[in-house]
Amino acid sequence: MSPVLETRALTKSFGAQTVLAGVDLAVAPGESLVVIGQSGTGKSVLLKCILGLETPDAGQVLWQGAALTAARRPAFLDGFGMLFQGAALFDSLTVWQNVAFRLRARLGDRKARAVALEKLARVGLGPEVADLHPAALSGGMAKRAGLARAIATDPKVIFFDEPTTGLDPIRAARINALIRDIVTETGASAITITHDMTTVRCVGDRVAMLAGGRVWWQGDVSAMDAATEPHLHDFIRGIWRP
Incomplete structure (x- = not known):
């Protein structure tokens, strides 16, 4: 191959x-x-x-x-998609706006938000997180939001x-499991x-x-x-x- x-x-x-x-x-x-x-x-x-x-x-x-x-x-x-070290979310944008950053100009806010909510759910974050700003997230939640952004365009x-990096063993294990599952599911x-x-x-x-x-x-x-x-x-x- x-x-x-x-x-x-x-x-x-x-x-x-x-x-x-x-x-x-x-x-x-x-x-x-x-x-x-x-x-x-x-x-x-x-x-x-x-x-x-x-x-x-x-x-x-x-x-x-x-x-x-x-x-x-x-x-x-x-x-392509990327999960940055430290998540690298934009502080001035809400969580859903971060996840849909590359989609908003292409799809418009309504459709882009729907995709963001879908991807957030995939990484275990509910809709109540969507309108928060990154400063309100824990380290593990920020990583998951960053992962949702990485897969938002189905790369x-x-x-x-x-x-x-920076996560306790339990949160690190969750991120590892999400990464493995997403790579397997998407075929990326x-x-x-x-x-x-x-x-x-x-x-x-x-x-x-x-x-x-x-x-x-x-x-x-x-x-x-x-x-x-x-x-x-x-x-x-x-x-x-x-």
């Missing part, structure tokens, strides 16, 4: 610091890929290069088998950036950036270990515990070597 999204020899430096040193990754249709690694290993930069927020120094991002050029990027962005590709391809091994085991089909700007190991989540690659071995066991 051809990948829906792929990076080939992706390289990115900031001054003398090389952050990505030739990253090769591929995500199949309907697959959930989790990218793990310590803080500062290039996970977020990788995501920004895929989304076009950073320009790679070398290498390619491919979408549906062809280079993701400037001309093709609007179509790609029209079919084919969804990105999750540290989806459980997913890329999750995380350092939380519970998230890896819950939401991932495959995992890629990023260290020093390179992918050192990738394979099925079910195979990672038996892997002997040192970076992966130490990371999943929390072993620090000076």
Whole structure:
């Protein structure tokens, strides 16, 4: 099966610091890929290069088998969703307006609100939340509202950036379960950036270990515990070597 999204020899430096040193990754249709690694290993930069927020120094991002050029990027962005670290809701908008942010100009407020209420219900938030502002939400509720926004347009590709950061274990487990269920139900391809091994085991089909700007190991989540690659071995066991 051809990948829906792929990076080939992706390289990115900031001054003398090389952050990505030739990253090769591929995500199949309907697959959930989790990218793990310590803080500062290039996970977020990788995501920004895929989304076009950073320009790679070398290498390619491919979408549906062809280079993701400037001309093709609007179509790609029209079919993606993203759950940001910290949810990143707009403080000045109500919850439903946040969820329907990309839909209001296209559908009008009445239809966009109906979609927002449907997506909020999907993540376990009732209509009583719709007209609240983000400041009135708990951390877990804000994450769920952010997840509702990520799926509002029924995207084919969804990105999750540290989806459980700042949540207690019970709320984190709920977010992980929602992500897994939504990816399975929609058939979307997913890329999750995380350092939380519970998230890896819950939401991932495959995992890629990023260290020093390179992918050192990738394979099925079910195979990672038996892997002997040192970076992966130490990371999943929390072993620090000076």
